[in-house]
Amino acid sequence: QHSLVKCSAFVEPSLAKAEGDAGFQFERHGYFVVDAKAVGADRHVFNRAAGMRDSWAK
DSSP states (O other): OOOOOOOOOOOOGGGGGOOTTOEEEETTTEEEEEOTTTOBTTBOOEEEEEEOOOOTTO
8 A cells, every 4th residue: 555645625825925945734634744746727636744743542
């Protein structure tokens, strides 16, 4: 099984200007960095750098 997950989402308009290896925290999901090789004119790709710890079940 591979770890590739494709999804579409709405984000803050300022993320359209994200470049290089800029990092962002997406609420309750983790920390992501821009994939500079996959950025296109009409899309950005964010790769998960670190997940958030889930302590809800404890």
